[in-house]
Amino acid sequence: MAGEIISPASLLNLIAEIVEMPLNAGVFKKDCADLTRRVCLLTHLVEEIRDSKPIDSAASSSLISSENDWWSDLVAGLQAAKRLLSSAARFHARDSSDDAAKRISFQFQCITWRLEKALSNLPYNLYEISDEVGELVELARSQLRRAMQRYGSLNSKNLSRALSEPMERDAFSNVKIKAEEEKPESISETVHFSEEKKQLRKSSSISLAFYLSKDADTDRLDKMVTKNTDESKKSDKLTIPVDFLCPVSLELMKDPVIVATGQTYERAYIQRWIDCGNLTCPKTQQKLENFTLTPNYVLRSLISRWCSEHNIEQPAGYINGRSRNRGDMSVIRTLVQRLSSRSIEDRRNAVSEIRSLSKRSTDNRILIAEAGAIPVLVNLLTSEDVATQENAITCVLNLSIYDNNKELIMFAGAVTSIVQVLRAGTLEARENAAATLFSLSLADENKIIIGGSGAIPALVDLLENGTPRGKKDAATALFNLCIYQGNKGRAVRAGIVTALVKMLSDSSSHRMVDEALTILSVLASNLDAKSAIVKANTLPALISILQADQARNRENAAAILLSLCKRDTEKLVCIGRLGAVVPLMDLSKNGTERGKRKATTLLELLRKACQ
Secondary structure (H helix, E strand, O other), X not given: OHHHHOOHHHHHHHHHHHHHOOOOOOOOHHHHHHHHHHHHOOHHHHHHHHHOOOOOOHHHHOOHHHHHHHHHHHHHXXXXXXXXXXXXHOOOHHHOOHHHHHHHHHHHHHHHHHHHHHHHOOOHHHOOOOHHHHHHHHHHHHHHHHHHHHHOOOOHHHHHHHHHOOOXXXXXXXXXXXXXXXXXXXHHHHHHHHHHHHHHHHOOOOOHHHHHOOOOOHHHHHHHHHHHHHHHHHOOOOOOOHHHEOOOOOOEOOOEEEOOOOOEEEHHHHHHHHHOOOOEOOOOOOEOOOOOOEEOHHHHHHHHHHHHHOOOXXXXXXXXXXXXXXXXXXXXXXXXXXXXXXXXXXXXXXXXXXXXXXXXXXXXXXXXXXXXXXXHHHHHOOOOOHHHHHHHHHHHHHHHOOHHHHHHHHHOOHHHHHHHHXXXXXXXXXXXXXXXXXXXXXXXXXXXXXXXXXXXXXXXXHHHHOOHHHHHHHHHHHHHHHOOHHHHHHHHHOOHHHHHHHHHHOHHHHHHHHHHHHHHHHHOOOHHHHHHHHHOOOHHHHHHHHXXXXXXXXXXHHHHHHHHHOOOHHHHHHHHHOOOHHHHHHHHHHOOHHHHHHHHHHHHHHHXXXX
């Protein structure tokens, strides 16, 4: 993925190149200046990611794919921003058509949406993001959201128009980028860049629909570039028949289905279109009389035959002209039907099998959701049968790992039932309920809903009284929820500070010091939390950690102390007497960038307080 190809250091170079690009002096002057300014705000974020060490958490590691997804979106958005700014800088209204201006304007809209989406999925729990940088990220997001409102939303009408108007052969045909303008860090990046330029010139199959797709990350673009480059070596004249391409993704179909209007689409894309609440056919804009998706076996057979004749690898999902997933889908649909059986034993066995399938692969998670399992599983969360409830909450957790399923789970009203399991389920069910809330809360809009559902007091109870694994799951979920300012007060009122401070000094909870400090550093910007932390007599424990603990814990301790003391001379004098000066001096010289900043600021405040 893009996160594996582009390192934080390379991304910083890309941001620097964007910021230094000459601005358009004509029609798009404001758009270019605004986009450049917003990109510049991301510099400190990428610097902290470069310098930070990943936080070790069982719940976080199980969801590491979410890290890759947001990074892919950020990299792809910034790469597209650079190309667009180059294109816009060379745009001249007198020499260009109205359509060209509209296309550039729409591309500004697309990139704004992509960057905001990336930042909204930023997994704060995986990095040591300081409060100051967090505020910069929120500033960038709010500016991007305002820009999206000004450009207009990416609704079904806009998307349908994009589907009917594919991009030009070269979406940035006015841009002539010289090789020396790019400075890739490796040979592989050089090849990747040149191939991408060639592909944009040769192919007309990259549509705005693909550009807007949640799956349109750099990894897929790389695969498309590699595949088409290999195929072009076989035959420059070989083109895929238009009827074999999905009108939404413009990719060779692997599971073509017919909708009520008679149009054929790739199943996954049209299903997503319908799941988003659209009632019309994307291509014709006719109202869909029903949402039945009928397999187009004839077209599937033709695609398979064409691939064989031209010695082209068949789309993933085909074996000898048959869909690899078709048999799996049949089994999954049967299992989903059994979830509603009157027999308790039948339901228990079905949900157990779905739990096993949902654990194995992303493909299974997609198929299970497409089979309509999510609303039924949510209903089973309130089952009186213990085994059924445990398996159901684990299924929902596994399904939530796939990003597109998060929205379906929230739409099914799952949060209330998940919180009920968190309060009264078995230990295993409570742990998995906490992990599920963490997974769902990765989407910012869900933080608000979950925070207002009563989940936070139940998570604090698990943090205090759960098993070691349960405590870690609760800590991870609470950290993510408390990133949203409105949830900090709820957490304080639920008694989170008392539980966290106890972890700092309780020898039986020594493994949770890292998590406790991380959450306290997030809470410390809240006035109620700050007051509670001081009342709990936390300063001696923080100084002790500052003197002798691990590097990351020392940095978090310094961050908390800075939040507590920066406007309070009495507390500054107090931490000075407790022996903070020497370890702060050491941290200011030998810590990471974040640790150095916190320690240096505290030392300066201490110096002024002494004067």
